[in-house]
């Protein structure tokens with residue numbers, strides 16, 4: 143039998159580097175830049191990711207109303223409470239402690255309190271993995287039961303490579319999944335409260351595949367290979383990249399092999415939104431996760447002169463030492479010798495006169511190079527931005543983003559006042575009434591690799607998430623930053639993915655035998671739509687925001703197995719060697735009945751992509767549901783659709799008389815040509831007295 147490690151050898155030539163999908167400041171190891179719009183084209187994907195996060199933010203419809211939080215006791219890992227999973231949620235602790243989650247990431251900082259193993263017994267007997275000690279990584283424990291590292295594709299300068307996380311990302315994702323409950327966690331007092339993972343009794347197995355230069359395909363495949371044979375139950379990957387096909391994609395191949403062994407792989411969708419066609423990790427056997435915002439976000443109060451103030455965007459851990467600081471603008475403090483065409487507003491290299499900014503808060507527009515202004519001795523920076531933010535950003539100096547409207551007010555105030563003054567306060571948690579909403583940075587569909595499935599599949603919190611971190615990385619990742627801690631607040635689809643991995647693990651504790659597709663179906667059909675007004679809707683959030691507790695009892699599931707995915711691959715034109723990457727054998731597509739297009743997969747969502755605005759809408763989706771709810775049940779179909787779209791379900795009613803009984807049905811969709819409309823959203827919901835099983839339906843006009 144071909145093992146994936148053989149594929150690993152084959153793929154040696156590819157050396158394609160992936161990068162982790164979170165966009166916070168701490169990815170920016172080399173970029174001491176906060177740049178908007180005209181960012182330099184950098185080779186570092188981390189920088190690009192970050193740049194993108196800042197630059198491509200749309201004028202967001204989800205207007206945030208900002209007011210001080212009324213919550214007395216903030217929960218640090220607020221996300222789990224927000225998702226309806228309080229600490230008191232019903233759990234099978236014993237079964238949960240036998241669940242092993244494999245995390246392919248930057249390794250782990252095992253000394254963080256979130257990975258304390260007090261009270262844990264020895265690893266489950268099925269565990270066959272190892273702990274690769276070395277350097278400063280001296281041992282695993284009964285929480286982090288295994289740790290390995292792979293550095294064949296992305297060499298490290300570290301003479302003693304080990305699974306030790308010196309970047310923070312892997313510790314953050316791992317603790318969001320299975321960190322133990324720790325009281326009094328915070329980032330310099332921000333988000334103070336109890337930190338916990340979604341399945342705090344589960345075990346963590348770490349596969350360090352990412353290094354400073356990224357994560358290579360060869361290391362990813364080796365990590366997959368080991369995770370599968372070590373005996374993990376689920377795999378979580380907050381790593382992204384783009385591929386031309388499912389077979390030149392290590393995550394897609396690895397996840398297929400995991401699926402064959404009953405292991406669900408959950409992946410981040412990417413941080414390249416809000417543009418369409420940006421979603422990654424789109425293979426249908428992967429659970430692809432977009433990021434949403436919670437009801438708690440961080441804002442930084444900026445007060446200028448007497449009376450003007452705004453809640454800016456940043457994660458500012460610095461408390462002002464004075465009531466007010468002198469204020470200036472970049473334009474008024476420009477270097478006298480600035481060359482023509484070099485705007486001082488960007489606060490970039492050489493733009494400012496040190497004598498004029500020393501000790502002052504400086505107003506910049508659309509840009510700031512922190513490592514340039516910090517040594518000039520500024521007291522802080524206010525960065526006016528043309529684009530609305532929905533994510534906190536951590537600076538190395540007191541700073542905040544404000545909108546241009548407020549920035550212009552400051553500009554006028556500075557020019558018309560003798561001794562202009564301002565203060566930037568430490569950030570605080572505020573309630574965001576517009577939640578949940580899709581993060582603007584979250585990558586959008588459609589899936590460029592196949593036009594039959596909506597991607598991303600689902601959404602989970604990924605903005606301003608506090609979780610464990612590595613003390614070996616500063617809070618921002620900047621070398622000038624001397625703040626270090628075992629917690630950090632960061633944002634990205636990387637932070638959303640582990641929420642879904644943990645939810646899948648939670649479901650598995652109630653249904654140990656469910657297939658990866660069944661778990662995925664349960665999460666998708668119990669998710670709820672998010673607030674978003676533009677046409678992107680399902681292309682941004684898929685089936686919607688997860689509801690892990692409801693997903694334990696979904697009523698019906700849309701199941702899938704290996705043969706379905708092979709049929710899908712045959713339909714997509716994969717054959718020969720390409721197909722053998724997945725099937726290991728001699729699959730002959732001609733011998734597999736050809737069920738075409740959107741019927742190839744019994745997927746929990748329905749997607750029709752049209753290429754011509756003049757074509758009438760006409761499609762039939764065939765699906766099969768399995769009863770996993772009540773023994774006897776009658777489900778009725780409810781359709782939500784715009785007036786001119788005719789959606790008929792045949793039959794309208796499904797009567798089940800025993801568990802695991804399967805019933806098939808068809809959804810017939812007819813409508814006029816889309817003409818000048820880009821997409822039409824509808825939905826199908828099967829419901830008995832107890833369950834609601836919802837599938838999004840999306841018709842999209844590709845251009």
Ligand SMILES: *[C@@H]1O[C@H](CO)[C@@H](O)[C@H](O)[C@H]1NC(C)=O
Pocket residue numbers: 277278301302
């Ligand atoms: C191990 O930790 C020590 C002390 O923190 C440090 O000086 C040393 O460089 C580290 N070694 C490695 C291999 O990371």
Ligand SMILES: *[C@@H]1O[C@H](CO)[C@@H](O)[C@H](O)[C@H]1NC(C)=O
Pocket residue numbers: 477478479480492495496
């Ligand atoms: C401009 O003047 C500053 C001092 O104000 C000096 O540090 C810098 O090197 C000068 N730049 C050029 C291009 O002459």
Ligand SMILES: *[C@@H]1O[C@H](CO)[C@@H](O)[C@H](O)[C@H]1NC(C)=O
Pocket residue numbers: 473474550553554557
């Ligand atoms: C304030 O003064 C600066 C520099 O003198 C100038 O560039 C800017 O346009 C002025 N702003 C306003 C609002 O007049």
Ligand SMILES: *[C@@H]1O[C@H](CO)[C@@H](O)[C@H](O)[C@H]1NC(C)=O
Pocket residue numbers: 730731732733
């Ligand atoms: C695949 O199956 C078809 C029909 O059964 C047959 O004609 C063809 O030769 C087979 N191809 C291979 C490569 O075995």
Ligand SMILES: *[C@@H]1O[C@H](CO)[C@@H](O)[C@H](O)[C@H]1NC(C)=O
Pocket residue numbers: 754755756
């Ligand atoms: C759709 O119809 C319009 C009007 O008849 C025509 O101008 C246009 O070229 C057609 N578009 C396509 C893609 O066929």
Ligand SMILES: *[C@@H]1O[C@H](CO)[C@@H](O)[C@H](O)[C@H]1NC(C)=O
Pocket residue numbers: 818819
């Ligand atoms: C689409 O066309 C119809 C008329 O055919 C028009 O009433 C409507 O405003 C158009 N919608 C958009 C979004 O342009």
